[in-house]
Amino acid sequence: MMRARMATARRMLLWGALTGMLLMTALSVAGAFMGSRPAGLLFNSPPLAVIWSALILLLIAALVELPAILRRGGLLAMHAGVLFVIAGAMWGSHAGHRLQAALLGVDKVPDGQMFLQKGRAEDEVLVETPYSDVGWMRRLPFAVKLERVSLEHYPRDGSPGAAPTLRACKSAVVILKDGREQARKAIQVNDPLHWGGYHFHLIAHDEIGQSFAILRVKSDSGLVAVFIGFVLLCAGAAWHFWARPVLARVRKGASGQG
């Protein structure tokens, strides 16, 4: 009787997982038609927070209840990976930052932009949310100074009137706290600066006078969990779908020979 109930509960879990996946698929397709910003709004909305939380609970229940997952390292890693990614993403979201402030007293800027003029130190960030067109200014506990912007272009192809194509753009910045230098880096696309719990990404620059740069300031909250999730997801998939069958075949071959 007890065993039959457990089997039914496990089947329910699997059907729940399947339903959750199909629901997220439908929402992803709907989001793709809506465009980035409305989709961001949709996936960060309170009803979706409920669905994300339900998915986390479902994953935890699957990890606890389904022996097929627990027995197979690859499946365990994949499911734990998805759990880490969702939990890390929720912790790093705007709502997650409000939760951090309420629970831990950590008051970080979740996401924003800094307009830096050459030679000037700046600590104000224009905070943006997916919920509103209007941003507001907040201060970081340190300042960022733009020292110079340097551009590099590909050689012109010789056609008259052809605009030069940008090859690289670097913005040399210095982090200052209480007037003292803490870090310095030439930030470029694909090579942000990580300091003080934030990533600073170069998103725009002055093409003509090289007098300003715009940085995206992004809190690193939850990022470690997300990347642990990525590693677990990939390693688990490679182990479960590739390595495990190969090892099973090798063992079978070896036992056949023996």
Added chain:
Amino acid sequence: MEIKATIQGLLIYAAMAAYLLAFLACAVRWRRLGLGLYALGFLVAAAAVAYRWGHVGHVPLQNLFEVMCFLGMLMPLGSLLCRRFLGVGGEAADMLIAAAVLFPAGFVFKAAPQMLPPALQSPLFVPHVASYMAAYAILAKGTVQAAALLLSGDRPGRGGLVGREQAAYRMICLGFPLLTLGLVLGASWGKLAWGDYWNWDPKELWSLASWLVYAAYFHHRAVSAGRRPRLSAAFAVAGAAGILITLVWVNFSRLFAGLHAYAT
């Protein structure tokens, strides 16, 4: 529609012709000739990719023209490896797919070389796109098996090959980790280049939808214990439809303006 009267274009047309002749040879049961032509098509497609690489000076995976050339080159490799190690056949369909993916490269997409913008100058560029392309080539083979199962049911394997359901499953098992890797590498690259690992961009959302459908395929297969193979096959075909939209439609439709516009 444009005809490319260049060395690049001629190599693409020659590879397409070899793939189509290979298919016809297999259709009239001249299998050895068909496989020989398929191998020839692969060599010509590889020459087209190598020529492009030399011409643009970077791994040619920047836009849809280059990606389609690359996919056209990968298909024969997939056919060979899948028959040898997984017992999955279907080379004749692979020959048609290889010709079909080269068609837009030969007649639709522009071949003008483009400089790599700063965002694409990343060590993650090649592994991200290459893992997706390998996944697409493998999953295309899986889709053929699933579609055949959907249309005319499962058939037991012959001559050392497995049946359709098992063949589709094996191909999806091979392709799914590559699809996962492509998604994760793209997210990691997005974090470095744009500041966020997920931007709710249409291409990202379609790629997530495709990944979820394949994940649902595995879950359905587990929950039904293999008793509803046609429904599982329908998941596999739906996943392939998602891939097609991710790869092509997102870049061409005005419905989906987003961060991946440079791939057009």
